[in-house]
Amino acid sequence: xxxxxxxxxxxxxxxxxxxxxxxxxxxxxxxxxxxxxxxxxxxxxxxxxxxxxxxxxxxxxxxxxxxxxxxxxxxxxxxxxxxxxxxxxxxxxxxxxxxxxxxxxxxxxxxxxxxxxxxxxxxxxxxxxxxxxxxxxxxxxxxxxxxxxxxxxxxxxxxxxxxxxxxxxxxxxxxxxxxxxxxxxxxxxxxxxxxxxxxxxxxxxxxxxxxxxxxxxxxxxxxxxxxxxxxxxxxxxxxxxxxxxxxxxxxxx
Numbered sequence: 001x002x003x004x005x006x007x008x009x010x011x012x013x014x015x016x017x018x019x020x021x022x023x024x025x026x027x028x029x030x031x032x033x034x035x036x037x038x039x040x041x042x043x044x045x046x047x048x049x050x051x052x053x054x055x056x057x058x059x060x061x062x063x064x065x066x067x068x069x070x071x072x073x074x075x076x077x078x079x080x081x082x083x084x085x086x087x088x089x090x091x092x093x094x095x096x097x098x099x100x101x102x103x104x105x106x107x108x109x110x111x112x113x114x115x116x117x118x119x120x121x122x123x124x125x126x127x128x129x130x131x132x133x134x135x136x137x138x139x140x141x142x143x144x145x146x147x148x149x150x151x152x153x154x155x156x157x158x159x160x161x162x163x164x165x166x167x168x169x170x171x172x173x174x175x176x177x178x179x180x181x182x183x184x185x186x187x188x189x190x191x192x193x194x195x196x197x198x199x200x201x202x203x204x205x206x207x208x209x210x211x212x213x214x215x216x217x218x219x220x221x222x223x224x225x226x227x228x229x230x231x232x233x234x235x236x237x238x239x240x241x242x243x244x245x246x247x248x249x250x251x252x253x
Contacts, residue, residue, distance in 0.1 A: 005075060005076075005117075009023055010023075038063070038066075038067055050149070050245055050248070050249075051071075051076050051077060051078075051079070052071065053079045053080070053081060053145075053241070054067050054068060054071070054078070054079065054080035054081070054083075055080075055081055055082060056080045056081060056082050056083040056084070056087055056112075057081075057082035059087075061084070061086045061087045061089070061090035062090055064080055064083065064087040064090060064091065064112075065087065065090035065091045065093065065094050066094075067080075068080055068091045068094070068103070068112065068114070069091070069094045072103075072114055072116070075116065075117060076116070076117050077113070077114060077115050077116060077117055077119060077148055078103070078112075078113065078114040079111060079112070079113050079114075079144070079145060079148050080111060080112040080113075081109075081110065081111050081141060081145070081241050082110050082111075083105070083110055083111055083112045084110070085105060085107075087112065088103070088105040088112050091103050091112055102114075106140065106144050108136055108137055108140040109137065109140035109141045109143065109144040109240075110137060110141065111140075111141060111144045111145075113144060113148050115148060118150070119148065119149050119150030120149075120150050120252055121150045121151070121252075122146075122149075122150055122151035122152065122178070122248060122251030122252055123178060123251055123252065123253075124152070124177065124178025124179070124251055125151075125152045125153070125154055125176065125177050125178060126146050126151045126152070126153050126154075126177065126178065126179045126180070126181065126244075126247045126248075126251055127153075127154050127156060127173060127174060127177035127179075127180045127181070128142045128143050128146070128153060128154070128155050128156070128180075128181045128183070128240075128244075129156045129157075129159060129167075129170075129174070129180060129181065129182045129183070129190070129194060130155075130156075130157050130158070130159075130182075130183040130184065131158075131159065131160030131161070131182075131183065131184035131185065131186070131190045132158055132160050132184075132185070132186075132209070133157065133158050134185065134207075134209045135183045135184060135185055135207045135209055136157060137240075138183045138205055138207045138238050138239075138240040139155065139157065139181075139183045139205075139240060140155075140240070141240035141241055141244070142181045142183065142205070142240035142241070142243050142244040142247075143155050143240075143244075145240065145241050145244035145245065145248075146181075146244040146247055146248055149244070149245070149248040150248070151247070151248055151251055154173055154177070156170050156173060156174075159190075160184065160186075160190055161189045161190055161193055164193070167190075167193065167194070171197065174194060174197055174198050175197065175198055175199075177198070177200060178200055178250070178251055179200060179201050179203065179247040179250045179251050180194060180198060180200055180201070180202045180203065181202075181203045181205060181240070181243045181244065181247055182194050182202055182203070182204050182205065183205040183207055183240060183243075184204075184205075184206065184207060184220060184224075185206065185207035185208065185209030185210045185214060185217060185220050186209065186210045186211075186214060186219075186220060187210075187214075187219060187220065187223055188204070188206050188219065188220025188221065188222075188223035188224045189223060191204035191224055191227060191229070191232050191234075192223075192224070192227040192228060192229045192232060194229075195227065195229025195230075195231050195232040196229050198231070199231070200231070201231055201233065201247075201250055202229065202231055202232045202233070203232075203233055203234075203235060203243040203246055203247055204224040204227070204232050204233065204234045204235070205234075205235055205238070205239060205240055205243045206218075206220035206221040206223075206224055206234070206236075206237045206238075207220065207237065207238055208237055208238055216237070217237035217238065218237070220237075221234065221236075221237055233246075
């Protein structure tokens with residue numbers, strides 16, 4: 001339940017359209033709801049402007065579906081990251097408890113979403129750039145997250161520095177974005193190049209893509225941390241979700 005929902009509920013009580021006891025029933029799960037194996041933070045959106053998100057990896061399909069269903073019943077948008085199709089099928093099985101529109105599975109992003117409430121809209125475009133097609137799962141995770149959080153998002157794919165003319169051909173889109181998320185593996189050079197072309201914040205996301213000496217993304221991470229572009233900041237390896245959250249906050253400012 002976010003600020004707008006609580007304000008609407010309080011107005012209903014003030015105007016006599018909702019009984020106090022009914023309002024208390026709707027507020028009883030603040031700040032969290034204990035469902036045994038998980039404690040759902042329904043209050044997070046009110047505190048931070050960002051809703052609780054399900055990190056599906058390590059959970060069973062039944063656990064993800066149960067959490068998803070309870071969060072959907074609270075009325076907000078729902079996002080599960082690092083989800084599988086098996087988890088999506090379990091969510092679908094519980095959809096009688098989920099209000100329309102139906103949940104969606106985003107194959108490349110490995111995410112399940114349910115959009116049923118307007119999010120605070122961003123003021124500009126978030127550009128999500130990835131170096132190669134192999135980086136798309138991380139980039140798509142950022143795209144899905146940022147869109148669910150109310151942003152206009154443009155995906156610019158396969159523009160790594162090995163063929164830098166592909167990136168320069170996107171110069172207008174890069175320079176018109178309010179925030180940029182740049183995902184790259186291998187040596188992780190792309191965010192530095194992008195940072196040198198724009199006057200906006202660049203959120204660098206190292207990916208775990210690369211040969212042996214990339215050490216699962218550590219080489220890209222270190223390269224990005226040592227960037228010479230001062231407008232570049234770095235999140236953790238493969239963390240497209242985290243980059244999208246930060247970009248959303250910047251885009252609302």
